[in-house]
Amino acid sequence: MKDSGKSTMSPQNKAAAGRRASAVKAGDAGNAKQQQLEGFTVEHPTTLTTNQGLQLPDNHNSLKAGVRGPTLLEDFILREKITHFDHERIPERAVHARGSAAHGFFQVYKSMSQFTCADFLQDPDAKTPVFVRFSTVAGSRGSADTVRDVRGFAVKFYTREGNYDLVGNNIPVFFIQDAMKFPDLIHAVKPEPHHEMPQAASAHDTFWDFASLMPESTHMLMWAMSDRAIPRSLRMMEGFGVHTFRFVNSRGESHFVKFHWKPKLGIHGLAWDEAQKIAGKDPDFHRRDLWEAIENGDFPEWELGVQLIPQDKEHSLGFDLLDPTKLIPEEMVPVQKIGRLVLNRNPDNFFAETEQVAFHPGHLVPGIDFTNDPLLQGRLFSYTDTQISRLGGANFHELPINKGVCPFHNFQRDGMHRQTIARGQVAYEPNTLGSGTEFRVDGGSHGFQSFPEEIDPPKVRRRSASFDDHFTQARLFFESQSAAEKEHIVAAFRFELSKLEVPAIRQRMVDNLAHVDEKLARRVAEPLGIGEPDAKAAAGRAGFRDHRIALPIEESPALSMADTGDGSVRTRRIAIIAADGVDSASLKPIRDALEQAGAQCKVVGPRLGTIASASKRQIDVDATFANTPSVMFDAVLVPAGEDCAAALAGIGDAVHFVLEAYRHCKAICTVGEGVRLLSTLGIAEDTPADELPAGLVVAATPVTNLGDSSGATEIALRFVAAIAKHRHWDRANIDAVPA
Ligand code: HDD
Numbered sequence: 001m002k003d004s005g006k007s008t009m010s011p012q013n014k015a016a017a018g019r020r021a022s023a024v025k026a027g028d029a030g031n032a033k034q035q036q037l038e039g040f041t042v043e044h045p046t047t048l049t050t051n052q053g054l055q056l057p058d059n060h061n062s063l064k065a066g067v068r069g070p071t072l073l074e075d076f077i078l079r080e081k082i083t084h085f086d087h088e089r090i091p092e093r094a095v096h097a098r099g100s101a102a103h104g105f106f107q108v109y110k111s112m113s114q115f116t117c118a119d120f121l122q123d124p125d126a127k128t129p130v131f132v133r134f135s136t137v138a139g140s141r142g143s144a145d146t147v148r149d150v151r152g153f154a155v156k157f158y159t160r161e162g163n164y165d166l167v168g169n170n171i172p173v174f175f176i177q178d179a180m181k182f183p184d185l186i187h188a189v190k191p192e193p194h195h196e197m198p199q200a201a202s203a204h205d206t207f208w209d210f211a212s213l214m215p216e217s218t219h220m221l222m223w224a225m226s227d228r229a230i231p232r233s234l235r236m237m238e239g240f241g242v243h244t245f246r247f248v249n250s251r252g253e254s255h256f257v258k259f260h261w262k263p264k265l266g267i268h269g270l271a272w273d274e275a276q277k278i279a280g281k282d283p284d285f286h287r288r289d290l291w292e293a294i295e296n297g298d299f300p301e302w303e304l305g306v307q308l309i310p311q312d313k314e315h316s317l318g319f320d321l322l323d324p325t326k327l328i329p330e331e332m333v334p335v336q337k338i339g340r341l342v343l344n345r346n347p348d349n350f351f352a353e354t355e356q357v358a359f360h361p362g363h364l365v366p367g368i369d370f371t372n373d374p375l376l377q378g379r380l381f382s383y384t385d386t387q388i389s390r391l392g393g394a395n396f397h398e399l400p401i402n403k404g405v406c407p408f409h410n411f412q413r414d415g416m417h418r419q420t421i422a423r424g425q426v427a428y429e430p431n432t433l434g435s436g437t438e439f440r441v442d443g444g445s446h447g448f449q450s451f452p453e454e455i456d457p458p459k460v461r462r463r464s465a466s467f468d469d470h471f472t473q474a475r476l477f478f479e480s481q482s483a484a485e486k487e488h489i490v491a492a493f494r495f496e497l498s499k500l501e502v503p504a505i506r507q508r509m510v511d512n513l514a515h516v517d518e519k520l521a522r523r524v525a526e527p528l529g530i531g532e533p534d535a536k537a538a539a540g541r542a543g544f545r546d547h548r549i550a551l552p553i554e555e556s557p558a559l560s561m562a563d564t565g566d567g568s569v570r571t572r573r574i575a576i577i578a579a580d581g582v583d584s585a586s587l588k589p590i591r592d593a594l595e596q597a598g599a600q601c602k603v604v605g606p607r608l609g610t611i612a613s614a615s616k617r618q619i620d621v622d623a624t625f626a627n628t629p630s631v632m633f634d635a636v637l638v639p640a641g642e643d644c645a646a647a648l649a650g651i652g653d654a655v656h657f658v659l660e661a662y663r664h665c666k667a668i669c670t671v672g673e674g675v676r677l678l679s680t681l682g683i684a685e686d687t688p689a690d691e692l693p694a695g696l697v698v699a700a701t702p703v704t705n706l707g708d709s710s711g712a713t714e715i716a717l718r719f720v721a722a723i724a725k726h727r728h729w730d731r732a733n734i735d736a737v738p739a
């Protein structure tokens with residue numbers, strides 16, 4: 001048939017094609033995984049059929065005995081449609097149910113052959129396809145993104161030697177030391193079993209009951225109460241392999257390795273009040289942010305870092321490498337950046353890809369191996385087991401998203417939903433009837449080699465005494481935070497513990513905290529209606545251990561989120577709040593400069609459509625105060641214009657918008673009369689610059705002068721610098737702001 005020249009692609013298929021094209025533009029044309037997935041992808045033709053291919057006569061009406069009569073059982077078309085619908089759901093993940101994912105690639109900077117023979121870490125010209133899924137831990141699939149929780153950071157590398165999964169979190173330590181306690185931990189944090197409340201929150205009695213009885217959780221609790229647990233964006237958080245793994249080179253030499261993902265955009269958090277409000281205003285906040293960044297071509301990027309410890313230095317750190325409640329301070333063993341991860345393509349189908357992807361810390365490649373960390377050892381069992389129940393059988397590796405890009409072959413056969421059609425008479429080994437199967441019984445020197453660690457101890461059901469120090473690193477973390485970060489940790493503990501109905505649990509927890517820092521514990525306890533923290537009471541409890549070890553450092557600046565990032569404002573969202581009468585001449589050059597710097601400006605007004613500027617120009621409004629509140633933005637610009645300022649000052653939502661942004665410590669810039677929106681804070685056009693709170697830019701210049709680009713550029717530069725700092729957490733007295 002001759003091509004009519006008209007595209008028959010539906011808009012959604014065009015969008016997907018556009019996404020693939022943009023990944024190609026990003027230098028990812030040869031992505032083997034993408035090419036493989038293409039073979040499974042379907043476009044939607046206009047004709048509807050049954051699953052057997054029978055063209056449908058009508059997709060609106062069932063087959064009835066007369067137009068007003070009962071539906072006939074013989075209506076196989078209706079039955080097929082309803083039956084399929086009835087079985088659309090699969091069990092959500094037992095943990096990490098809520099997640100968002102993207103495709104991309106990993107590229108090593110230089111060969112790591114000195115340390116590992118892993119093929120994907122050898123050639124700086126090779127790009128290894130990846131699929132990365134981020135998640136929260138406690139909430140259900142439909143829970144809000146911005147809850148206080150650990151975030152999962154799971155990376156599947158589709159390497160030429162098989163799939164390698166690095167299944168980590170955005171926090172480098174864990175709550176427990178032994179997998180035996182995992183079901184207890186999760187049962188404690190999940191909604192309480194009698195009434196299934198609260199959803200996606202640790203602020204309830206069972207979690208803190210458990211945590212307060214498990215002092216080994218203290219270090220991770222410090223992280224979970226910090227702003228790490230309420231990230232601004234999935235693109236702005238670190239990732240960690242958590243456990244100590246092992247690199248092995250081609251000579252069989254081993255190094256212990258800790259994995260880090262360092263985000264190019266820095267590590268940034270939300271304000272707690274903001275996070276809670278976003279959970280209602282846009283529960284998909286992180287998912288949307290990731291999706292939109294990739295659609296816009298702002299591909300998120302991380303660097304892979306490793307800390308390497310030679311095999312014979314295993315016991316040199318003072319704490320046990322096998323203990324997953326410990327990190328290795330970067331000041332003791334520096335992080336070497338060895339490659340980059342770029343996410344450049346959104347999935348085509350959430351269920352087929354993000355939901356069906358199956359990670360497993362036991363998906364290894366030659367050159368990477370485990371250690372005896374007892375938490376990791378337990379994980380090695382759990383992940384395959386859970387996929388069998390979640391994905392309905394043992395063949396989940398055949399699902400397109402889970403399929404390796406290298407050939408695989410063995411004699412595992414059959415099972416639910418088997419797709420591969422294996423030819424031939426033989427499904428066993430050794431054999432002589434099959435063709436080409438190597439007969440091998442010697443354990444072989446090929447393929448994956450487990451590191452031949454020598455082990456000959458008695459069986460014991462006990463924990464090593466080298467795991468007994470639960471407080472030194474919790475203290476190190478706290479001491480390494482900025483003043484504002486410390487305040488946030490105190491506030492988070494207070495919030496969580498205040499939600500408990502049983503005061504004895506609050507008391508037990510602050511008694512434990514006294515072993516981290518007396519002052520911290522006292523401050524947490526203050527508003528909780530309980531007694532003074534009592535370190536001795538904690539120490540007297542059964543199972544409590546506090547065997548401190550000396551660390552060579554007292555602070556580790558790398559543990560703080562303060563001042564991280566590349567100083568750019570790329571992808572930051574700026575609200576320009578405006579009404580009729582706005583001064584467009586002074587607004588335009590500032591807006592242009594912000595957009596030039598990579599920020600995304602949206603005009604928020606009292607109604608959709610357009611507003612008229614003072615000079616009668618029409619300005620498009622992107623959002624309203626009602627549908628897009630200040631918590632959706634990183635910064636606010638209030639332009640000049642007498643009538644505009646008067647109108648905004650009379651709209652409660654507009655005043656609240658600015659005050660709330662102020663309270664959440666965001667950068668705010670007012671131009672000319674726009675400063676009136678800050679009048680309740682005592683800030684006016686003539687407030688001297690050195691008396692302005694941090695992060696505020698008040699352009700008092702006569703508005704007419706701003707028309708000249710140098711005045712506007714100067715203001716824009718100051719505003720950009722304020723936005724680049726992310727938040728001005730040390731802004732004084734924000735609790736007094738009525739927002
Ligand atoms: Fe786990 C999922 C990370 C300990 C058992 N885990 C899961 C996911 C991440 C982690 C990121 C989601 C993967 C995805 O996106 O599909 N888990 C961790 C980290 C841990 C950890 C960093 C400690 C350092 N996990 C852990 C233990 C056990 C499990 C100790 C059990 C003994 N985890 C599971 C699981 C999940 C899971 C039940 C649920 C869904 C899945 O595996 O595929 O098997």
